[in-house]
Amino acid sequence: MQRIDSPLQDYLIDHFEFLGPKRKVLLESGWPALYRDTLLMEIPVDVIKTCFHDTMGRPTKELRTMLGIVVLQQMFDLTDNETTRQLAFNTEWHYALNLVREDDDSKYLCERTLRTYRAFVIEKEIDGILFRLLTDTLLDKLHISTEKQRLDSTHIRSNMRRLSRLELFRKTIEKFLHVMEREHARLLKKSVDPKLVERYLGKKKGYFSQVKPTEAKEALQKAADDLLVLVETFRSHKKISGMRVFCMLQRVLKEQCNVIGEGEESKVELKDPKTVSSDSLQNPSDPDAGYSGHKGEGYQAQIMETYQDEKPEGEAKTPDLITYVNVEPANHSDSEAPQPAIQETKERGCAPKKLLADSAYGSDDNVQQAAEENVDFIAPTMGKPKRKENELILDDFTVDEISGEITACPAGEPPQEVVPGPNGGLRIYFDPVACENCDHKDYCSVGKDSNHKIDYTAKQMRLAQRRAAEESEEFRQKYRWRSGIEAVNAKLKQKLGMGRLRVRGLAKVRLAVTLKVLGWNIFQAARA
Numbered sequence: 001m002q003r004i005d006s007p008l009q010d011y012l013i014d015h016f017e018f019l020g021p022k023r024k025v026l027l028e029s030g031w032p033a034l035y036r037d038t039l040l041m042e043i044p045v046d047v048i049k050t051c052f053h054d055t056m057g058r059p060t061k062e063l064r065t066m067l068g069i070v071v072l073q074q075m076f077d078l079t080d081n082e083t084t085r086q087l088a089f090n091t092e093w094h095y096a097l098n099l100v101r102e103d104d105d106s107k108y109l110c111e112r113t114l115r116t117y118r119a120f121v122i123e124k125e126i127d128g129i130l131f132r133l134l135t136d137t138l139l140d141k142l143h144i145s146t147e148k149q150r151l152d153s154t155h156i157r158s159n160m161r162r163l164s165r166l167e168l169f170r171k172t173i174e175k176f177l178h179v180m181e182r183e184h185a186r187l188l189k190k191s192v193d194p195k196l197v198e199r200y201l202g203k204k205k206g207y208f209s210q211v212k213p214t215e216a217k218e219a220l221q222k223a224a225d226d227l228l229v230l231v232e233t234f235r236s237h238k239k240i241s242g243m244r245v246f247c248m249l250q251r252v253l254k255e256q257c258n259v260i261g262e263g264e265e266s267k268v269e270l271k272d273p274k275t276v277s278s279d280s281l282q283n284p285s286d287p288d289a290g291y292s293g294h295k296g297e298g299y300q301a302q303i304m305e306t307y308q309d310e311k312p313e314g315e316a317k318t319p320d321l322i323t324y325v326n327v328e329p330a331n332h333s334d335s336e337a338p339q340p341a342i343q344e345t346k347e348r349g350c351a352p353k354k355l356l357a358d359s360a361y362g363s364d365d366n367v368q369q370a371a372e373e374n375v376d377f378i379a380p381t382m383g384k385p386k387r388k389e390n391e392l393i394l395d396d397f398t399v400d401e402i403s404g405e406i407t408a409c410p411a412g413e414p415p416q417e418v419v420p421g422p423n424g425g426l427r428i429y430f431d432p433v434a435c436e437n438c439d440h441k442d443y444c445s446v447g448k449d450s451n452h453k454i455d456y457t458a459k460q461m462r463l464a465q466r467r468a469a470e471e472s473e474e475f476r477q478k479y480r481w482r483s484g485i486e487a488v489n490a491k492l493k494q495k496l497g498m499g500r501l502r503v504r505g506l507a508k509v510r511l512a513v514t515l516k517v518l519g520w521n522i523f524q525a526a527r528a
Contacts, residue, residue, distance in 0.1 A: 001052065001053060001054070001055055001056060001057045001058065001059045001060065002049045002052045002053070002054050002059075002060055002063065003059045003060045003061065003062050003063065004045050004049065004062065004063050004064060005062050005064065005065075007036070007040045007041055007064065007098045011100065015100040016091070016094075016095055019091070027091075027092065027095050030092075030526055031092075031096070031522055031523060031526035032092045032093075032095040032096035033095070033096075034522065034525055034526045035068075035096040035097075035522060036095060036096050036097070036098055038137060038138070038141055039134050039137060039138075039522070040064065040068065040096075040097070040098060042133050042134055042137050043064045043067050043068060043130070044067070044126060044129050044130065044133055045063045045064050045067065047124050047126050047129060048063055048066075048067060048117075048120055048121070048124060048126055049063055050124070051120045051123075051124070061109070061113065061117070062106075064097075065097050065099065065106075066117045067117075067121070067126065067130065068096070068097045069083065069087060069097070069109065069114065069117075070114075070117060070118055070121055070515065071130060071515050071518060071519065072086070072093060072096070072519075073114075073515075074496075074511075074512055074515035074516045074518075074519060075496070075515065075516065075518070075519025075522065075523075076519070077496055077497035077516070079502070080111040080114050080115065081111060083109075083114060084108075084109050084110065084111055084114065087107055087108070087109050088107050088108055088109075094107065118511070121511060122507045122508065122511055127510065127511040127514040127515055128510075128514060130514075130515065130518060131325060131514050131515070131517065131518045132348060134518055134521070134522075135321060135322070135323060135518065135521050136348055136349075136350065138321060138521055138522070138525045139321060139323070139350055141525070142318055142319065142321075142525060142528055143318070144306055144318050144319070144321055145306065145308070145318075146306050146323060146345070146350040146351065146352060147352060147353040147354060148306065148307055148308065148309065148352060148353070148354045148356075148481075149304050149305060149306050149307065149323060149345075149352035149354070149355050149356070150304070150305055150307055150355070150356040150357065150481065150482050150484065150485045151302065151303070151304045151324075151337065151338060151341060151355060151356070151357040151361060151485070152302075152303060152357065152358065152482075152485045152486065152489065153300045153301065153302050153303070153334050153337065154300065154301050154303065154489035154492070154493070154498075155292065155295040155296070155298060155299075155300050155330060155499075156298055156299045156300060156301055156327070156498060156499065156500075156501065156509065156513060157296075157297075157298040157299075157499065157500045157501070158286050158289060158298060158299060158501050158503060158504045158505070158508075158509050159286075159500075159501060159502050159503055159504050160282070160283040160285050160286040160289065160297075160298075160504055161283060161285075162283075162296070162297060163282065163283050165220060165256070165273065166211065166216060166219060166220050166223060168252065168256075168281065168282075168283070168284075169220065169223035169224060169226075169227060169252065169256070170200065170223060171283070171284050171285075172227070172248055172249060172252050172281070172284045173200050173223065173226060173227060173230065173249070174200045174201065175245050175248070175284045176230065176245040176246060176248070176249050177197055177200050177201050178201065179243065179245045180240075181197075181201065184240065187237075187240075191233050191234070192229075192230070192233060193229075196226055196229065196230075199226070200226075220270060221270065224253075224256070224257050224268045224270055225268060227249060227252060227253050227257070227268070228253060228257070228259065228266065228267075228268040230249055231246075231249050231250055231253050232266065234246060235250075245284075248281065248284050248287060251280075251281050251287075252281055253268070255271075255276060255277060255280040255281060256270065256271055256276060256280070257269060257270055257271060258270075258271060277331075278290060278291045278292065278293065278330075278331035279291070279329065279331045282297040282298075283297070285504055286504040286505060287505075288329060288504075288505050288506035288509075289329060289330065289504075290328075290329030290330040290331030290332065291330055291331055292330040292331060295330060296330070297330060298330050299327055299328065299329055299330055299506070299509050299513075300327075300328060300329075300330050300332065301325055301326065301327050301328075301498075301513050301517075302324070302325065302326045302327075302328070302334075302337040302340075302341065303322055303324070303325050303485065303488070303489065303517065304322065304323050304324035304325075304341045304345070304352075304355075305320055305321065305322045305323065305484075305485050305488055306320050306321055306323060307320050307356075307481050307484055307485075308320070309481050318528060319524040319525055319527060319528045320484075320488075320524065321521045321524055321525065322488070322517050322520060322521055323345050323348075323350050324341045324344055324345055325513065325514055325517045326340065326341070327506070327509055327510040327513045327514065328506075329506070333360075334357075334358075334360035334361050335360060335361060335363050335366060337361060338355070338357065338361055338366045338369075338370060338377065339366070339369055339370075342355070342370060342373050342375055343373075346373065351373070351375065352375055353374065353375060353376060354375070354376045354378065354478075355370065355375050355376070355377050355378065356378050356379070356478075356479060356481060356482035357377070357378075357379040357482065358379060358380070358482065359379060359380040359381065359382045359383075360382070361377075361379050362377075362379030362380055362381055362382060362466075363382070364459050364462055364463055366379075367379070367462075367466075368462075378475075378478055378479055378482075380466075380470055380479070381463055381466050381467050381470070390443060391443050391444070391445055391448075392410045392440055392443060392444040392445060392446075393445050393464075394445075394454065394456050394460060394461065394464040395464045395467050395468050396410045396468075397409055397410060397454070397464075398412075399461065399464075399465060401465075404426075404458060404461050404462075405418060405426065405428075406418075406426075406428045406454070409430055409444070409446060410440055410444065411434075411438050411439070411440055411444075413430060413431065413434045413435075413438070415428045415429060415430055416429045416430055416431045417429040421455045421456070421457075422455060423457050424457060424458070425455060425456050425457035425458065425460070426455070426456060427453055427454075427455050428453060428454050428455075428456075429451070429452060429453045430446050430452045430453070430454075431452070432452045435447045435452045488520075491520075492516060492517065492520055496516040496519060496520060497516070498512075498513060498516050498517075501513075
């Protein structure tokens with residue numbers, strides 16, 4: 001049965017008067033008062049209450065309190081045991097959650113109940129709802145401008161070990177055999193060679209971990225052969241083939257190996273590690289994790305934060321809050337992040353008018369799509385043409401900003417003819433006589449062309465204009481504020497434990513990261 005208390009209830013006495021005036025001031029000037037007075041009423045109890053019957057059954061824990069506990073656990077990076085003790089004895093928590101009665105029903109919570117409610121939060125995706133609702137409340141309460149924002153990603157590791165390729169094969173097979181031994185022991189004994197089982201589950205199950213470097217290749221091939229045997233043996237078994245651990249066997253075989261032939265004549269060849277996809281299985285304990293060649297295995301969080309580049313005279317600087325967070329496997333590209341971030345914040349009424357990001361986000365498509373949403377997306381272009389170092393190219397020509405047509409070459413000569421070019425672009429011809437007499441002819445792309453022309457598309461022109469603008473002082477002054485988000489990412493990891501989490505799986509990682517970011521916003525707002 002649902003239990004939802006109103007935090008608006010007034011009391012005839014002050015239940016926290018025992019603290020004395022000085023400690024009371026500390027409470028009322030910190031995060032507990034901000035949470036109690038501004039955020040507690042905004043907790044979305046209407047979503048979680050659907051998990052319980054409205055009249056039948058034993059009363060639930062107070063639902064607004066339970067969601068608050070889930071938030072505070074991530075906010076302070078606590079284990080389940082530490083969380084239950086904080087609820088039992090921490091006066092700051094009692095004040096923030098408006099717990100005024102000194103009874104076990106209000107202030108005692110067992111770890112199993114905490115895990116149950118956290119599962120409800122994951123199931124109903126309440127973590128995202130909490131972040132959006134409470135962050136929007138803080139933005140409105142503190143009158144924080146969202147016109148200027150910056151976007152970046154940060155790498156996150158779940159609670160899984162980094163495995164070598166051999167360890168990946170061994171762990172996946174071992175996991176499958178453990179389940180088979182526990183649930184289908186007779187079938188396992190009947191269908192699989194006991195020596196194979198002994199290699200992974202026997203007293204010498206460290207068989208593969210003790211391999212010498214000179215024997216690693218042979219051991220890896222042996223593990224691949226065992227993997228193929230198990231997949232072929234149980235592929236047609238209806239019950240076994242639907243098991244999660246068997247699907248992981250198939251996944252590793254598909255991602256890491258090439259199978260040649262069919263049936264009993266089939267053989268397995270290991271793929272070149274460079275050809276293995278970045279979304280391949282990294283560890284059977286966390287099948288959702290991806291791989292980034294730059295940062296390693298795990299997940300990444302896309303984070304967008306407000307910033308102020310100038311402060312009105314005589315006014316205190318408002319805090320910078322994170323307006324958007326999205327957790328995804330590490331193999332996802334940063335170039336896919338800007339549009340979802342802009343769309344979500346636009347729906348909530350906190351979209352940026354100016355958005356800063358690094359070059360990984362700065363594709364021409366992203367800049368154009370942001371412009372359609374009235375967002376000035378400022379990001380460096382990815383890489384520079386190799387020819388730019390020793391040749392005058394499109395970047396060096398004078399261009400009409402409205403029409404996109406070249407109006408002069410680097411030497412100041414106007415074009416002789418403008419005609420449609422390939423791929424819907426333009427072809428610009430210059431006077432051959434002027435080119436032959438030009439001092440730049442030996443290192444100008446037009447001078448070196450036999451027809452004294454230059455071809456370009458609208459996209460190439462936009463990129464050239466952006467590269468030219470990036471060399472200006474005006475661009476540097478605008479873009480220098482982007483680096484501030486790097487410090488935010490570092491503090492999220494150092495102070496809130498976001499770098500290495502205690503959980504595995506995308507849903508649990510998303511809950512932890514989203515609520516830690518919400519906790520960061522609460523701390524930032526409390527400082528103001």
